[in-house]
Amino acid sequence: MAIRLENVGIAVRDIEAAISFFTDLGLEVVGRDTISGDWADTAVGLDGNHATIAVLRTPDGHGQLELFEYLHPDAIETQPTLPNEIGMHRVAFSVDDIDAALEVAARHGCYPLRGVATYGDVYRLTYLRGPSGIIVMLAQELKQG
Numbered sequence: 001m002a003i004r005l006e007n008v009g010i011a012v013r014d015i016e017a018a019i020s021f022f023t024d025l026g027l028e029v030v031g032r033d034t035i036s037g038d039w040a041d042t043a044v045g046l047d048g049n050h051a052t053i054a055v056l057r058t059p060d061g062h063g064q065l066e067l068f069e070y071l072h073p074d075a076i077e078t079q080p081t082l083p084n085e086i087g088m089h090r091v092a093f094s095v096d097d098i099d100a101a102l103e104v105a106a107r108h109g110c111y112p113l114r115g116v117a118t119y120g121d122v123y124r125l126t127y128l129r130g131p132s133g134i135i136v137m138l139a140q141e142l143k144q145g
Contacts, residue, residue, distance in 0.1 A: 009068060010067055013069070102128075
């Protein structure tokens with residue numbers, strides 16, 4: 001049986017703010033839609049499911065996020081996920097320049113949870129709180145030689 005990852009879905013409070021954040025980081029919107037109807041209720045397992053969605057793709061074409069903002073039923077607000085909670089944890093991106101990526105994030109009011117760390121001689125990386133409380137990891141590979 002063949003399997004591949006299609007996308008990671010993230011429910012957001014404000015889809016336009018989330019799209020702005022992720023496109024400023026370099027992802028591109030490849031589709032937008034509003035979904036509802038019996039098929040959506042069945043697929044998601046939620047009666048009256050009605051949402052605005054956007055699919056964003058990384059520039060290399062391999063990674064996709066599906067962002068969705070619920071119109072009905074109302075979205076359920078929870079406390080932002082902590083780095084050590086069980087369940088959906090974070091979305092991670094490799095970047096060429098972590099300092100430039102952090103400048104982009106800061107324009108959206110998003111800052112590292114603690115700072116930028118260096119993992120051996122392999123990566124500079126950080127976790128930050130993105131739109132709707134999403135934990136986003138940014139990692140810059142350190143070049144050898």
